[in-house]
Amino acid sequence: MTVTKLFERELGEYFEDIWKCIRCGFCNSVCPTSNTSQSYLASLTSRGRIILLQAYFQDLLSKSLDHEKIQELMEYCFGCRRCLEVCPPGVRIPNLIWRVKKLNRRQGFLKKIIFTNFGRMEKLFSNFPSLSNLFLHSYIGKTLLEATIGVSKNIDFPSFNRSLEKWINNKRKPANYRGRLAYFIDVFTNYHEVALGREVVELVEKLGYLVTAPPQKEAGTLLLEEGLIDEAYKVAKENVESLYESVRNGAKIITSSPAAYLALKKDYPELLGDTKSRIVSENTLDIIELLLKEYENGVIDFDNVLENQLVYHHSCFTKASGLTKNIKHILESSGYRLKEIDKCCGIGGIWGLNKKHYNLSIEIGSNLFNELNRISLPVASQSETCRIQIKNNTLVEVKHPLLFVKNRLKIDKSRLSSFT
């Protein structure tokens, strides 16, 4: 079998997407890395990447897809998925590029080990938060992180906390409840932004739900973005098996992170293509969706007395997940007048944390940072990594949308009577 044929097989069903591309350039117009000071180079743009693939499979490109240079160009897709919204023929660009990245034989062994065991390591570090934080914020820690997985020393990485998962499972459970919710947390909320996770749990408990944290691994988005497809598949499989059990036991799956939501709603069914992942997907809802349902059913209401202005930041993953409308609705219903900003912050999951991409990441985000500083209003952004980037590069306060609405929320206890 020729190398070309071998690669064609590796791309699987996504191979056909290469030929669907009509090179209209719509993807370029929304792709964060296709609108920088470097993207006058056509090969550094989203369309350029697909053109290279079209050329390769017509024997018009002498470099192989696993060539260092080609792989370097593929790295400029950080999987934001904005292109999916605008591509006329529906080319699944990020999914295709992940599979091209998989062909990278030069992926550092250590880096691969670290990404594959990312969830485990986070868990380990969170068992000793004080020690871990000392290491994380020390010169040696930063140097080691840069040398192994390439995290830029400029990044102020958020501190570790004790696991939210443990906290939920050790928590006393209410005797009566209206329904069961299984929280799919993802690593960041689980080990870093634990306070947000606690707010989610306490709120839904007030709404009469029993919350559990079933056994779970990280969402695996990072693995996909690094082209570690087989590893992502394993993670997806494990998570789906566990969450499916919760669904069978009558629970709905709840998320608060757009990455976790996207994984369950779209990535896992696409990766696994099985019935269980489809059922898990159908039974997944974001905390904002839950609140909106309760609001529409009259279970909750808002004090509309205070009318404040707020910036709503459209994070890439929230856009891709289709949750934007719901988030805006709940924020507006709770009395906020929204100033919307639809600009990428440049972080791209962990892409912008990498020392190789750090400067470009800041360049991509600079329009957003400048505008946020100029407006100087609090910011609601659903994505955890967008919040890190905004915190690190602006002077404004940035929080998950839930934290803006929770204090304005009134629960009509008479509506909670239907306890199971």
Add this chain to the structure above:
Amino acid sequence: MTSYFSRITGRDVEFFEKLLGGKNVSIEEEELVANAVDAYPGGFYKPEIVLWPTSSEEVSEILKYSYEKRIPVYPKGGSTGLTGTVPIYGGVLLSLTKMNKIVNIYEEDMQVTVQPGIIYDRLNKELEKYGLFFPPDPSSGSWCTIGGMVASNSSGLKAVKYGTTREYVLGLEVVLPEGRIIRLGTRTFKYSTGFDLLKMMIGSQGTLGVFTEITLRLRNLPEYYQTALAFFPSVESAVKTVYQIVRRGLDVAAVEFMDEKMMKAVAEYRKIDLPESKAMLLIETHGTRLAASETMEKCIRIFEENNAVDIRVARDAEERERFWAARKGAYPATLRLGKYMLISDIVVPLSKLYDAVQKSYELGEEYGIHSSTIGHFGDGNLHVHWSAGNNKDKIEDLHKANDKLTKWTIEIGGSISGEHGIGTEKKKFVKEQFREAFDLMLKIKKSIDPRCVLSPGVIFDLEEVLS
């Protein structure tokens, strides 16, 4: 004939690097490949070098050198063209994407001067702050450049009210093939000063000169919009409606047609319900609240006179967006039918609109391919979407059907292109369309670019120019 041109040598690379700086020159294979195509489904034609000038003077030096050395030069904007203006003879790909500044906004004069590489949507975003806009609105507006629009005289969904790019270009700075920089036009709306060389440059697709500065007249952003969808029991009744709207002099901003097959494809793709009917029209009116509403009322009366089965008027911006999403879903909906497709860009006299749609159906049947039609019917522009699904064996039939429709268009006095241009795609029909006038076009090309270094193979065959 390819040996007529010089190949890029190490010395040439050195010269360009010295002129532009290393970062603005590339001979890297992946960059050449990424610049080998545009949005036309044709083959790959790699340039030998890609250059990114940042000033008119640099463009001038590049052309001077290339003209002297007989190196072909292909100016390029956003590469969203649909007619294959690609470097078929290799040479220099002159990317103007770094010349992307707004030079000056003349608010009081309602004009703007820009460099050619600025993207259409970005320009309008900036102009919005002044309550102004540059109207042509091509579908590729999010990535196409103003230079590219002028080069192909592009337009879009609202040409019936606002016209095409040509109507807005007041002045051009052009670098001629041998490197001379000239200025054409003025900053006035009217002039009577001999030959209109400015208009000659518009639509020349990079064959006569490189535009380095463009002055455009602008329009005020409309105060109010009203948008409606009307569904008809036959193509004939929809076409009659269009004719009556135009004949009665109603000031409409968009008259968009969609036939039954396209409606079905769109309904499936967008997951929307469209009523059972044979044709749909989207009508939009712009102006003051009173004027836009009055015009729309008159349109609705015409819809009713022509037995529209359903009429929907957008109640708010969100609904307006949904109406437009249905119309704009036509292209992606056809793409979902399969990867082998072709789009025509013919223009016919309004009285021939019905015949044109019927002709496309006949040809679709004759060649056993899917044909569905959308069009900017207010100005007679039809885009027949030919699709062979994923059947590779039918690709030739797509071209045959499209060629036959194009020939028919010429016979009935129409135009082979409304807004996409000629490029390499429609070259074979230019002569047929213009007959004796084509010789004059050729003479103009020969006198301006006797060595045929600018975009050789585009619009004209190289042999024709050199003969």
